[in-house]
Amino acid sequence: MTDGCGAPAQTASLPATVDLANEAVIQGTVERAGTVVPGAYARLLDSTGEFTGEVVTSDEGIFRFFAAPGDWTVRVLAPGGVSIDSNVTAQTGEIASLKVAI
Numbered sequence: 392m393t394d395g396c397g398a399p400a401q402t403a404s405l406p407a408t409v410d411l412a413n414e415a416v417i418q419g420t421v422e423r424a425g426t427v428v429p430g431a432y433a434r435l436l437d438s439t440g441e442f443t444g445e446v447v448t449s450d451e452g453i454f455r456f457f458a459a460p461g462d463w464t465v466r467v468l469a470p471g472g473v474s475i476d477s478n479v480t481a482q483t484g485e486i487a488s489l490k491v492a493i
Contacts, residue, residue, distance in 0.1 A: 415481035418455040419489030420448075421467050427452030428493065431469040436476075438462045467491045 417435070421428040433454035435443045438461060448454050454465075458481045465477045473493045481487050 411486070412484050415458050415460045415483045416455060416486045417458055417463060417465060417479055417481050417489070418453070418486050419465065419477075419491055420452045421454070421469060421491045421493060422452060423469070423493050428469055431467055431493075434466040434468065436464040436466060440464070465489060465491070467493065469493050 419433070421431045421433070427448075427450075429448055429450045429452055431448045431452070431454075432445055433448060433456075434445045435456045435458060437443050443458075443463075444456060446454050446456070454467075456463075456465075460481055460483050462478065462480050465479060467473070467475045467477070469475075475491055475493055477489050477491055479487045479489055
């Protein structure tokens with residue numbers, strides 16, 4: 392199942408079709424005062440700041456990107472004009488986890 396932008400559903404567990412040995416995954420949650428934030432936008436920017444992709448957080452506040460190994464920035468845009476950047480390094484065979492507090 393996909394959401395309206397064609398991205399896979401954002402869930403806590405990886406889809407069964409994902410072979411983590413061959414993927415670099417960036418995954419995280421967006422929270423405000425300990426409560427998950429659904430409907431925020433998570434944008435993936437490459438090491439030069441260039442826009443690469445965007446997903447909407449799930450009802451559980453989860454986002455996920457499949458990225459090339461390397462340094463990335465996840466920019467979260469949330470209601471109320473909130474914009475927070477988090478730097479992360481993706482590596483093949485690993486899930487780079489983020490918790491973004493807004």
